[in-house]
Amino acid sequence: MSKRIDVENLNVYYGDFLAVQDVSMNIEPRSVTAFIGPSGCGKSTFLRTLNRMHEVIPGAYAQGKVLLDGDDLYGKGVDPVTVRSMVGMVFQRPNPFPTMSIRDNVLAGVKLNNKRISSKDADDLVESSLRGANLWNEVKDRLDKPGSGLSGGQQQRLCIARAIAVKPDVILMDEPCSALDPISTLAIEDLINEIKTDYTVVIVTHNMQQASRVSDKTAFFNIEGTGKPGRLIEYAPTTDIFNNPQKKDTEDYVSGRFG
Amino acid sequence: MTTSTQLGTSPVRQSKLTRGQRPKWLVPVIGVAAIVAGAALAALVGFSIALWALFAAVIFLVVGPLAVGLIEGSRSGTDSLMTFLVYAAFILAVIPLISVIWTVLVNGIPGLTSNMLFTSMNGVTGFHDNQADAPGSVIGGAYHAIVGTVSITFWATLMSVPVGLLTAIYLVEYSRGGWLGKAITFFVDVMTGIPSIVAGLFAAALFGMIFGPSTRTGFVAAVALTVLMIPTVVKNTEEMLRIVPNELREASYALGVRKWRTILKVVIPTAISGIASGVTLAIARVIGETAPLLVTAGFATAINWNSFSGWMTTLPTFIYYQIMTPTSPTNPDPSLQRAWAAALILIVIVMLLNLVARLIARAFAPKTAGR
Numbered sequence A: 001m002s003k004r005i006d007v008e009n010l011n012v013y014y015g016d017f018l019a020v021q022d023v024s025m026n027i028e029p030r031s032v033t034a035f036i037g038p039s040g041c042g043k044s045t046f047l048r049t050l051n052r053m054h055e056v057i058p059g060a061y062a063q064g065k066v067l068l069d070g071d072d073l074y075g076k077g078v079d080p081v082t083v084r085s086m087v088g089m090v091f092q093r094p095n096p097f098p099t100m101s102i103r104d105n106v107l108a109g110v111k112l113n114n115k116r117i118s119s120k121d122a123d124d125l126v127e128s129s130l131r132g133a134n135l136w137n138e139v140k141d142r143l144d145k146p147g148s149g150l151s152g153g154q155q156q157r158l159c160i161a162r163a164i165a166v167k168p169d170v171i172l173m174d175e176p177c178s179a180l181d182p183i184s185t186l187a188i189e190d191l192i193n194e195i196k197t198d199y200t201v202v203i204v205t206h207n208m209q210q211a212s213r214v215s216d217k218t219a220f221f222n223i224e225g226t227g228k229p230g231r232l233i234e235y236a237p238t239t240d241i242f243n244n245p246q247k248k249d250t251e252d253y254v255s256g257r258f259g
Numbered sequence B: 001m002t003t004s005t006q007l008g009t010s011p012v013r014q015s016k017l018t019r020g021q022r023p024k025w026l027v028p029v030i031g032v033a034a035i036v037a038g039a040a041l042a043a044l045v046g047f048s049i050a051l052w053a054l055f056a057a058v059i060f061l062v063v064g065p066l067a068v069g070l071i072e073g074s075r076s077g078t079d080s081l082m083t084f085l086v087y088a089a090f091i092l093a094v095i096p097l098i099s100v101i102w103t104v105l106v107n108g109i110p111g112l113t114s115n116m117l118f119t120s121m122n123g124v125t126g127f128h129d130n131q132a133d134a135p136g137s138v139i140g141g142a143y144h145a146i147v148g149t150v151s152i153t154f155w156a157t158l159m160s161v162p163v164g165l166l167t168a169i170y171l172v173e174y175s176r177g178g179w180l181g182k183a184i185t186f187f188v189d190v191m192t193g194i195p196s197i198v199a200g201l202f203a204a205a206l207f208g209m210i211f212g213p214s215t216r217t218g219f220v221a222a223v224a225l226t227v228l229m230i231p232t233v234v235k236n237t238e239e240m241l242r243i244v245p246n247e248l249r250e251a252s253y254a255l256g257v258r259k260w261r262t263i264l265k266v267v268i269p270t271a272i273s274g275i276a277s278g279v280t281l282a283i284a285r286v287i288g289e290t291a292p293l294l295v296t297a298g299f300a301t302a303i304n305w306n307s308f309s310g311w312m313t314t315l316p317t318f319i320y321y322q323i324m325t326p327t328s329p330t331n332p333d334p335s336l337q338r339a340w341a342a343a344l345i346l347i348v349i350v351m352l353l354n355l356v357a358r359l360i361a362r363a364f365a366p367k368t369a370g371r
């Protein structure tokens, strides 16, 4: 399953501080969308509004509409927990649960919710998720070992396996490779290319080569100065953003001529 | 090949990198010299072990860093001065501890008979104590006090751990800096400072109001101890919950897990080893309380397993009464012997608790090995 996302006039706040202003964009299903832009322009903030993780921070809230296949995530009576089980997330720093084995980490979404699952189904789910995250061959002999014993890149793929094990429609990734070495980064990029056949993927990245390698469309965010809100400057197919940007800011940023 | 022969032929060659360093024997030799010189100096003034140790320490602390400083420069000299000072502080800190343990062992072991461990003071009178002429022939023991300590502490733990744990969870996970959270934090801080006798009086007055004056049972004492334990448990648990990285909570939320399940299945398991050892330390702290028990549990000489009726004795109050009002005023030695033995039992119980805390901490600790 894979769903489209339509954002309409979204403003995102931390208390009184308007962090992201008036963003509208349409994200197609089965595509990879990259968010680029300078630090502090609100990429992470905006990304986290797409699965209502933003409001976990005290005082934080969002105004506007985020439609997941037409249903507003911020509509009345919508349970953020339901939203998050449909829109998964992978964080900047790999964060496997330290108290759990590799296997239990993959099953975390099922087990933490106390869903019943037969041990055969669990085995199948662990294998398919780890295969989906290109990690199965590396860990199949040590599924009962702690997840925190893996290398950084493996941990991040474990987190991706954990995210896809709950069968979401969308996967959000916030700079998933920024803590990883080039080889692990490549492994994750390959993975993103594979999983986009099943999921809508949105990825924040600082690395413009990465954006151009993995994404179909790219959104460039910018900020006028500290204390000012971040805005969506340009949103277009990735090749256009990098080869034929319409806005001067975008051109400056992608060509490295940025102050 | 060539390198190995070269190394072999010049065994005394000093590396350029270690030139100008003090020889290994320097500090130990200065230490021995300081001990000898300290003894001599102490003998001049009037010998005592304390003076000897003091002089030796001062000489060592002055000469050692000076010598090192002359050979290796002032940075190394300061470094060794600080190192020696830290060691000196450490030794000063453990002297009382070792001395207490030593005294209790020496005085307590002779009294640690099977009578002591498995009989109560029921029916033991001054007459029996006057008859006792050897440590082994003292009858009567602290079994009833052990029973009292165990059951009162059990009830106190049973009441304070859930309350403390839930309060800490509220403070860390739910209050979001609201006024209620601030108020609770304030009152918990105030509670930390309550003198234990006041907690005892509070419990005595509370039960006196409900069940009539001078209601004294083990449970009243347990309530008093609960008042003392709760702030410790709250503070410690709070600390342990706060160091659970937020990333783990977010990882759990992002999987569509509800908040309370996240707390129950991710946050608490991650912090459980610290929480468990904190609880054990809180128990260890109240298990030695005397004052609040004197006013809440009364005093008994017979075994009483029931915390809800009848007076009870615990090890600390047992020790207190044995010392202050010996069973036989004319021959207090058997009472003294029982008091020391009870002190030893108490220390052993506390040490066992600490051990248990460590085992729990080890058993629950996040698994990080096996890279």
Ligand SMILES: Nc1ncnc2c1ncn2[C@@H]1O[C@H](COP(=O)(O)OP(=O)(O)O)[C@@H](O)[C@H]1O
Binding pocket: A014, A017, A019, A037, A038, A039, A040, A041, A042, A043, A044, A045, A046, A057, A227, A230
């Ligand atoms: N928890 C927070 N509380 C308040 N302000 C925040 C918080 N997190 C981020 N911000 C602010 O929001 C803005 C956008 O931050 P962020 O989304 O992290 O940027 P990016 O991910 O693009 O580097 C910044 O000005 C930052 O200071």
Ligand SMILES: [Mg+2]
Binding pocket: A043, A044, A045
């Ligand atoms: Mg960011």
